Amino acid sequence: METDALVRLLAAPEGEHLECKQFGNKGDFDELCKYVAGIANSGGGVIAIGISDARPRRVVGTKAFPEPGKTVASLQRALAHSVRIDEHALDGQRVLSVTIPARPPGTAIADRGKYWYRVGEELLPMPDAVLRAIHAEVESDFSAEECVGADVSDLDEVAVAEFRQRWARQRPQLRIDGLRPDELLRDAGLLTGDGRLTNAALLLLGSHAALTRFLPQAELVYEYRATEAAGPAQDRKELRQALLLSLEQLWAAVNARNDRQSIQDGLFRQEVATFDEGVVREAILNAVAHRDYRLAPSVFVTQHLRRLEVTSPGGFPNGVTEDTILHQQVPRNRRLAETLARIGLVERAGQGVNLMFERSAQQGKRAPSFSGSDRHHVKLVLDCMVSNVALLRAIERIGQEDLLSFRTEDFIVLDRLSRGESISAELSQRLLPLRERGLVESVGRGRAVRYFLSRRLSNQIGQRGSYTRRRGLDSGAAEALLLTHLRSVGREGVAISELEQVLPGHSRSQIRASLARMLSAGTVRMLGSRRWARWAAISEDA
Known part of the structure; x- marks a missing residue:
């Protein structure tokens, strides 16, 4: 300005x-x-x-x-x-x-x-x-719009048969097997009001030739990269065909390199698949249902040894961010998402994202991350390394009834606290309920409050030392440590900023309170005043 x-x-x-x-x-x-x-x-x-x-x-x-x-x-x-x-x-x-x-x-x-x-x-x-x-200020539904120039002959017969079978399994009472193709599409909401094909119909059921002609951006690209090095991928597939057919081929490609991780659980050993089929399918379908089809790039699915990345064009839909994605669901392509739910491929009401988080936590894996996203694309990273089984086993011991009442956010909060990671504002609302259950403890007040796993939970997962460090010393131990340091520096004393280094887990106000008690007890003295004050130990001989 x-x-x-x-x-x-x-x-x-x-x-x-x-x-x-x-x-x-x-x-x-x-x-x-x-x-x-x-x-x-x-x-x-x-x-x-x-x-x-x-x-x-x-x-x-x-x-x-x-x-x-x-x-x-x-x-x-x-x-x-x-x-x-x-x-x-x-x-x-x-x-x-x-x-x-x-x-x-x-x-x-x-x-x-x-x-x-x-x-x-x-x-x-x-x-x-x-x-x-x-x-509610959402974009228009591209998937519900007419695909101008396309007709029923542009659909893949195999994909239509697959669609019919899936829907019939979900709603056997509708007698879907006897419907003509046009009746099937109309009842599924895949035709416009005047009977023309929607973009959703072509995305789900279109032939390769029709998609190349009308929606070439509706392509799923799979790559396998054994290392992080740049250059050609070890395997690459470009799938421009009906989504119902692409989905099976994509999972087959991922599963072909799906090793199993061995986990020791007491005297028993069990194996967990690196790439969970439900999580992988939901990640791909989420990208397809919420991408911006007005943009040219394809959806990319990149598989590494223990990581899967799904990148879709268009950024988050309006009203959704990385922090609110568990709570705020705004489908960019509502007609497509509703049709996928109708045939049982995705969950209704945005529950699929929650399931990705819960399944990852229940297998001891990190929560899915959207941190690489920006306004041009959404990037979902699935870190599939099993790394926190101890926490999961400890939660299971608490009781099945409590576990069934867990919300998705509860798994994420406990996982992040066990790793010493920060809790976002959206997730912080679950800290108090978890504290009431005895799974989380806190020290400090107001903005200085800190949360960490409870002593019981920390002991069960082998983090007793971390618990002591995160909770901090009690007042007596803290004052003893301060006095030891002050005696080591001699008569000149030190500023409070140096004492903050001695007790990094304590706030400045907590250290001031300890010094005030020590001053009253006659073990320390204050040199100077206010911001220039220095603190020194009183000699035991004095």
């Missing part, structure tokens, strides 16, 4: 698109995130930092956010929304302008799991009705 444009903007009244903030010298990043999300959700606008809130506004300047580039990057990580920050000199004072684009269609910007929006000058929690309206 140009400085002149900022000056003109500041003359206007505050509203949904303008916020003036003074901020302290250090700035409040959490508060900034909250306002950026609210303004983005309300159509975009500007935050002017270093300007008084009340009119007539005054330039007060600011030392907040001294490195705007780093602040922009932090906002992008926190909100998945790009902003621009410019520095200005007004009346000899430093002023910042934060230019915030409007949210993308169908997507509400979340700040730590909460949605905000502007009503006049106020920043308020977003009502459910507003959030639902945003998520």
Whole structure:
């Protein structure tokens, strides 16, 4: 933003698109995130930092956010929304302008799991009705549109027979075996209102020639790469044919290199397939059902020794992100997804993604990852190395009744905590229920709270040492460790920043509390005051 444009903007009244903030010298990043999300959700606008809130506004300047580039990057990580920050000199004072684009269609910007929006000058929690309206801003259903020029003769007879058999097994009472092809397609919703083929019909049942002519992008490319090295794949298949036929060939290709991993469970040894058929099929069907067919690239299925990657064009559908994919289902090709569910190939209501996560957790594998996705494509990575069987066995010992009541998010949270990984805002809502079950413990309060596996669960999976490290020392042990260090450095003492290195699992406020108790007990003394204070041990001889 140009400085002149900022000056003109500041003359206007505050509203949904303008916020003036003074901020302290250090700035409040959490508060900034909250306002950026609210303004983005309300159509975009500007935050002017270093300007008084009340009119007539005054330039007060600011030392907040001294490195705007780093602040922009932090906002992008926190909100998945790009902003621009410019520095200005007004009346000899430093002023910042934060230019915030409007949210993308169908997507509400979340700040730590909460949605905000502007009503006049106020920043308020977003009502459910507003959030639902945003998520309803979905794209048109390409799969339900007419495939212009195609007719029943463009369908593969083998694929149509397979479709009939699958649907008949799902709904035997419909007497599907006796339907003519046109009746079969009409009852399945694969014809438009005036009886023409939909794109979904061609995607599911089309011949190679018809797909090449009408939908050449509807191609599944399989590659096997034994190493990470660039160059030609060891095996490659380009499948441009009815999806019902491609799916079987793809699984056959994956299963041909599907070794089994041996797992020791007490005195017994069992084997687990590296690539689970249900998970692999769901990953491929999810890519096909939700890709953007208006884009030219194909869906790629790349198999490695212990990893499978499925990449589909078009990014996430509006309203869906990596963090919300378990809860927010917005099918980009609804007609295709409904037809796949009708014949039993995918789960209804988006449960297929949940099943991928649950099956992976139940086999001791990492949760599926969408972290490599961007606005141009969705990349699903299945890490199929069995690496956390101990946690699964420990959960099973807790009781079958408890295990049946587990939600998908519970498996993911326990797996991430056992690996020492962070918990996203979306998953953090499951921490309290897991703590009530005695599976998770916590230390600290407010923003300093930390969660980790309970002592019982940690002991069962052989992580007793990790439990002690994550829980931290009790107050007596912590004070003894502080005193030992202070005695080693002598009379000059040390700053509290050095003591934070002695107790990395403790917050600064916890260390201050320990020092206050030691000061009262006469074992330490404070040299100097406030931010320049240093701490030293009192000699035992004194």
